[in-house]
Amino acid sequence: MNAIISITNLSKSYATGFQALKDVSLEIRKGEIFALLGPNGAGKTTLISTTCGIVRPTSGSVTVDGHDIIKDYRAARSLIGLVPQELTTDAFESVWNTVSFSRGLFGKSPNPAHIEKVLRDLSLWDKKDNRIMTLSGGMKRRLLIAKALSHEPKILFLDEPTAGVDVNLRRDMWALVRALRDSGVTIILTTHYIDEAEEMADRIGVINQGEIILVENKVELMHKLGRKQLTVQLHQAIEYVPESLAAYRLELMTDGTELVYRYDTRADQTGIASLLAALGKAGIDFKDLQTKQSSLEDIFVSLVREGQ
Amino acid sequence: MNFQAIRAIYSFEMSRTRRTLGQSIISPVISTVLYFIVFGSAIGGRIPEIDGVSYGAFIVPGLVMLSLLGQSVSNASFGIYFPRFTGTIYELLSAPVSYLEIVVSYVGAAATKSIVIGVIILATAGLFVPLHILHPGWMILFLVLTAITFSLLGFILGIWADGFEKLQMVPLLIITPLTFLGGSFYSINILPPFWKTVSLFNPVVYLVSGFRWSFYGVGDVSLGISLGMTLLFLVAFLAIVAWIFKTGYRIKA
């Protein structure tokens, strides 16, 4: 397998004694978009910060393209661009200067053409001479992305990149991230918008209370854990589900005008045909049927709940 | 060495300096002028020559040191405290830069600024008393060494401080008294033996003495001791900085 980041048995205990990461092992593949999901305080930022050199690991190791993040920090870090979760910027600097500064910090010689391209890609070009404090929150977020891209990283960490970014720009940002991936950049992002992960990610990892509880190809994950539900809309409201249909564990909804049946797509028999026959036998008429696949969000919520 | 990074940090800091240079220069220049009016002219006229130097001229090296120490400490402490405070330090920590490169660029920028201010103070003093610099080479050496040494101290302070109060308290409560009691305005040789001995524990004595020697060829302590002590402080502060980075003290969680 083609791992660009290998995290092995990584643990982190903060000075407070709180253990934010518990024996985490994870491999990020070259060229993929990996979405890290988890509730607030799960350890997503801690995991990213440790990999980038901002937080010291308590035990375990991380290598980036084969370079140990501690022994060989220069080689490891120069491959990584980081967009932090917090909007931290130098209020008094200009957009252009701060992005050029980032490039220099990562040891790259000045390249105004590249900086211009990055600023244009992020719709910040007309703000290049503005002081950062005059930017809006969403612009500052994009500025942080521009800083991270200024030194042409091979790996990009995006810690909640679209928090506070409007819908249009979010779509632009997704397009940008995809274009980066197509140019060979590996992307690790965290997000609380599950649709974002569903839309973007190749693989998904779920972290909860410092432990990775699942890493899975997105499509397989949705398939494997995916449940479907069938909603049957009735002609006439019923007051209770007849005894003869008990085996289907139907739920009566919307004032008795809808019956909801949940089934597993992996089962040999979905049971739909027999359910419909049983409905007819019980004398329940229906006018319409709908099926719905559960979203990543449902999967995520049930996973995290199970873990607690 | 990541020279690009050193250059980036240094010029970033210097552009911050340029933005604020006006206000940074005004206050030391005004206080220097005041010192000359009060000590040089008003009182100084009644004070006999010290070591064959008129009192007005005698205080020039001390005044330059006073600004140099204060500026070095406050510039450097602010330079590193500010990114910690705003959170932009994340970028420094995640960049492929070594601790040495971080220290060289931050301390270098802070020292540059305080040397510029020191030279301006010296020029201001030149308006009041004729300047005689006997050993210009040594003068520059002490100027640069002191600026670097105390910028290192400022760097340490900027990492240790967890609020703007501490950042301002230390120069006010420690550096200023040490400078005033360090022979900036008098020769410690005129003190009673006990207080002279106490004064020898004050690091500023050695800086001022060496600096004054480079002007007038006389100092409170010998040139060798001045230089040796200055270098000792430099090494001590470097050791503390090395320890800070090794342990990640107040920088890395």
Ligand SMILES: Nc1ncnc2c1ncn2[C@@H]1O[C@H](COP(=O)(O)OP(=O)(O)OP(=O)(O)O)[C@@H](O)[C@H]1O
């Ligand atoms: N410097 C620190 N000292 C002590 N505890 C910390 C520190 N930083 C984070 N923590 C704790 O570690 C845990 C994980 O925090 P982390 O920031 O990694 O969560 P997260 O998954 O990024 O959450 P969010 O979705 O809110 O950003 C939290 O319980 C947090 O309180």
Ligand SMILES: [Mg+2]
């Ligand atoms: Mg976080």
